[in-house]
Amino acid sequence: MKNTNRMGYPGGFPHYLILTFSLMFSYPALGADAAVLLAGADAQRVESLLGKCDRCHGDAGVSDDPEIPHLVAQSATYLLKQLQHFKAGERDGGRMNKMIRKLDEQQLADVAIYFSSKSLPAQGGVTPLAAPALVKTGDAGRNIDACASCHGDDGQGKLDQYDAPALAGMPLTYFASSLSSFADESRKSDVNGVMGKVAKALSDSEVDELARYYLALGGRAPME
DSSP, X not given: OOOBOTTOOBTSSOHHHHHHHHHHHHOTTOOHHHHHHHHTOOGGGGGGGHHXXXXXXXXXXXXXXXXXXXXXXXXXXXXXXXXXXXXXXXXXXXXXXXXXXXSOHHHHHHHHHHHHTOOOOOOTTOOOOOOOHHHHTOBGXXXXXXXXXXXXXXXXXXXXXXXXXXXXTOOHHHHHHHXXXXXXXXXXXXXXXXXXXXXXXXXXXXXXXXXXXXXXXXXXXXXX
8 A cells, every 4th residue: 555645645745846845935035936947957957058158157157257247156046036037028138038038947947056056166366355334234324234134244145035146256347237237227136126225325436345345255356
């Protein structure tokens, strides 16, 4: 006689259902459909796609272009969300939008799982910088929360309701252009518009200071 639970699944709940529920409860911002996709993702299926990713994002997802982000060291949930936004046209990425439209939802999840499993290698000779006040305490007078409250003390992001991305090691130009996109509302992928509000309140010098701090925090040097 087969061992079944009260819902009739032989041997207990299927593994993919357990993983799906785990993802949903762990990451409140993650919808049920995305949780199912990530639970069924397989990084080995992306081998044929890596060449296309490498053309812009560098070898193995480590960018060599200051205007293009690294893909490694981001959470799978964040990467999948951004890929879905590109596919739906909710975020403008130029060539990204065209390329992503050719992939199905499961392929997007496979890509997200693949790059999230990789770390961003530190470069030698990079001197850490003192954390700006905005990182540690924010600015209550301008209703700016501390960057670390969402992006973590280590700049690696937090898997909370905002699913904030890793900032450590982010290329300088991309960092600044991202904040500019939030400020002018050409990018609206932030939960509750939180990044748009912050970006609009920052001066150019503050953006530059934050960009340089987070670049060094990730052990990366400015690109020529």
